[in-house]
Amino acid sequence: xxxxxRTELGLASPDDFYESLIGAxxxxxxxxxxxxxxxxxxxxxxHIGDNVVLTEALAAARAGIEPDQNPSA
Amino acid sequence: MPNAPDLALFAFAPCPELAGEVRxxxxxxxGAGPVGLTAAVDLALHGVSVVVIDGxxxxxxxxRAICWAKRSLEICDRLGTGQQLVDQGVTxxxxxxxxxxxxIYSFNLLPEPDHHRPAFINLQQYYxxxxxxxxxxxxxxxxxxxQHQASDVSVFDDHIEVAVETPAGIYTLECDWLLACDxxxxxxxxxxxxxxxxxxxxxxxxxxxxxxxxxxPAVRRFWFDPTFFDGQSTxxxxxxxxxxxxxxxxxxxxxxxxxxxxxxxxxxxxRMLGDIEFDIVWTSVYTFTCRRMERFSHGRIFFxxxxxxxxxPFGARGGNxxxxxxxxxxxxxxxxxxxxxxxxxxxxxxxxxxxxxDENILNSTRSTDFMTPKSRVSRVYRDAVLNLARSHEFxxxxxxxxxxxxxxxxxxxxxxxGDTEPFEQGxxxxxxxxxAPVASPQAPDERRWLLDQLGTVFALxxxxxxxxxxxxxxxxxxxxxxxxxxLRICPPDAAxxxxxxxxxxxxxxxxYDGAPGTCYxxxxxxxxxxxxxxxxxPEIEDALNRALARH
Numbered sequence: 001x002x003x004x005x006r007t008e009l010g011l012a013s014p015d016d017f018y019e020s021l022i023g024a025x026x027x028x029x030x031x032x033x034x035x036x037x038x039x040x041x042x043x044x045x046x047h048i049g050d051n052v053v054l055t056e057a058l059a060a061a062r063a064g065i066e067p068d069q070n071p072s073a
Numbered sequence: 074m075p076n077a078p079d080l081a082l083f084a085f086a087p088c089p090e091l092a093g094e095v096r097x098x099x100x101x102x103x104g105a106g107p108v109g110l111t112a113a114v115d116l117a118l119h120g121v122s123v124v125v126i127d128g129x130x131x132x133x134x135x136x137r138a139i140c141w142a143k144r145s146l147e148i149c150d151r152l153g154t155g156q157q158l159v160d161q162g163v164t165x166x167x168x169x170x171x172x173x174x175x176x177i178y179s180f181n182l183l184p185e186p187d188h189h190r191p192a193f194i195n196l197q198q199y200y201x202x203x204x205x206x207x208x209x210x211x212x213x214x215x216x217x218x219x220q221h222q223a224s225d226v227s228v229f230d231d232h233i234e235v236a237v238e239t240p241a242g243i244y245t246l247e248c249d250w251l252l253a254c255d256x257x258x259x260x261x262x263x264x265x266x267x268x269x270x271x272x273x274x275x276x277x278x279x280x281x282x283x284x285x286x287x288x289x290p291a292v293r294r295f296w297f298d299p300t301f302f303d304g305q306s307t308x309x310x311x312x313x314x315x316x317x318x319x320x321x322x323x324x325x326x327x328x329x330x331x332x333x334x335x336x337x338x339x340x341x342x343x344r345m346l347g348d349i350e351f352d353i354v355w356t357s358v359y360t361f362t363c364r365r366m367e368r369f370s371h372g373r374i375f376f377x378x379x380x381x382x383x384x385x386p387f388g389a390r391g392g393n394x395x396x397x398x399x400x401x402x403x404x405x406x407x408x409x410x411x412x413x414x415x416x417x418x419x420x421x422x423x424x425x426x427x428x429x430x431d432e433n434i435l436n437s438t439r440s441t442d443f444m445t446p447k448s449r450v451s452r453v454y455r456d457a458v459l460n461l462a463r464s465h466e467f468x469x470x471x472x473x474x475x476x477x478x479x480x481x482x483x484x485x486x487x488x489x490x491g492d493t494e495p496f497e498q499g500x501x502x503x504x505x506x507x508x509a510p511v512a513s514p515q516a517p518d519e520r521r522w523l524l525d526q527l528g529t530v531f532a533l534x535x536x537x538x539x540x541x542x543x544x545x546x547x548x549x550x551x552x553x554x555x556x557x558x559x560l561r562i563c564p565p566d567a568a569x570x571x572x573x574x575x576x577x578x579x580x581x582x583x584x585y586d587g588a589p590g591t592c593y594x595x596x597x598x599x600x601x602x603x604x605x606x607x608x609x610x611p612e613i614e615d616a617l618n619r620a621l622a623r624h
Contacts, residue, residue: 016390038457041457042461
């Protein structure tokens with residue numbers, strides 16, 4: 001089912017973006033990286049704004065990830 | 074120092090049933106808290122006799138509910154206590170949210186001027202109860218019975234019997250209808266074995282009311298990760314007569330007994346308040362919970378307020394939600410007891426108040442999840458929101474220190490008549506009426522308030538078109554069963570303003586999208602039944618019948 005979420009290539013410069021994304025975490029602890037990721041998600045989600053796109057993105061991100069038998073582990 | 078137990082004591086008085094007399098009361102209310110008293114006064118103003126029983130001999134100890142929302146004040150205006158509450162309470166519209174020591178977000182809950190009542194007042198629950206008791210005592214339809222404790226209830230086809238314990242013995246109270254306003258630990262609910270399910274959040278808060286002479290503003294201040302208190306969140310809020318409410322998040326491991334001891338409480342407050350002298354008035358430790366009954370009406374018994382539903386605090390949705398329960402049920406029950414409406418009207422109590430309760434529970438649950446993140450990732454996002462909120466406007470709207478009570482809109486109520494013509498503005502069917510300043514022809518520059526003109530009856534708010542035969546409409550409306558009051562709104566330059574309200578400041582017409590000819594039919598609880606672009610009697614009568622469940 002074609003949705004509103006664009007999944008064909010949209011990035012103007014994919015390799016440059018990927019390098020920047022990893023680079024942004026340089027020198028950070030795991031906890032700091034978690035915070036950076038969360039801030040990034042919130043900033044981009046607000047930029048997108050469209051609830052349909054965001055809901056589809058959440059589902060696409062979740063796809064294929066099954067909860068562990070023991071979630072606290 | 075104001076201390077609740079000093080405020081008022083009510084003597085036990087025997088009643089005819091204790092002397093062996095059998096009496097059948099129309100309505101009995103169990104519980105003389107804010108909700109039971111509001112229901113009693115509302116019913117009495119509709120001419121219904123009410124007996125109120127309460128096991129206590131005083132108003133509530135400790136201040137408990139403190140924030141009374143605009144809608145609650147409007148309900149109290151209708152009942153005659155609104156002005157006293159506003160005079161005694163602390164008016165506030167603004168809130169501030171801090172992360173550590175830094176102000177990250179502030180809000181104003183009343184963004185437009187020209188409303189009679191503010192977004193909120195803060196007033197200790199015992200003062201609210203006192204004002205309402207004074208009002209109830211002045212009404213001949215209400216009989217207050219203090220130290221009369223309900224202990225059991227029996228259901229019959231045509232009435233209810235309540236076993237009541239008093240210092241002078243036990244008796245049976247008979248009534249046609251019973252309102253259980255007896256709080257979260259409702260005796261009526263448990264003696265009927267009814268459900269009360271929901272969610273308990275794994276967190277505890279220390280609630281303290283302290284007396285101090287401080288010049289902090291009357292602003293709701295909320296701290297995430299305050300520097301004066303280890304890690305968690307804190308609320309500071311002003312009440313009447315130098316009393317301040319402080320809530321501190323303790324965490325789930327905290328020992329409720331231990332944390333209430335002065336040697337634990339005082340140093341904690343000292344770190345927050347610095348050198349200011351203070352006295353502790355009342356403290357308590359509570360756990361966040363959200364629960365509700367599956368249904369609030371059970372034949373001849375209705376549950377209102379905390380007996381029917383509880384929410385976590387920080388949204389002021391407990392007390393204010395309970396007052397809306399009373400506001401919703403009183404007129405319906407009054408019309409049914411007088412034979413003006415079929416018993417089917419009472420079914421709408423559930424169909425209107427259950428969605429309203431679910432809205433309160435949803436908002437309260439979201440606030441609690443934000444304040445008390447229940448997983449590592451939810452904590453990370455919470456911190457990310459607080460971090461972004463310092464410099465990015467969008468994130469401030471995600472900060473959730475409580476979504477404060479706003480009145481429910483009964484959008485899907487079977488009592489509504491849906492719009493058939495477009496409206497740009499104005500309260501839709503199911504919404505409460507909106508206030509506006511108006512004037513009378515005799516005093517054209519003196520502000521009066523639209524809601525004060527509505528009373529406790531069905532009313533038609535009509536915007537004059539200069540053509541309608543108003544006297545004829547008024548007569549026809551008065552002959553409806555029950556009668557509908559006509560409120561005609563005229564522009565200041567209208568030719569005939571006799572008996573009308575003048576929209577002197579052009580605000581009423583704006584707020585109701587009130588083009589000439591427009592009319593709104595309002596229920597006795599001031600919620601909108603329906604609205605039209607022309608005042609046509611058959612449509613109005615049809616909507617009135619639907620609002621009374623006669624269809």
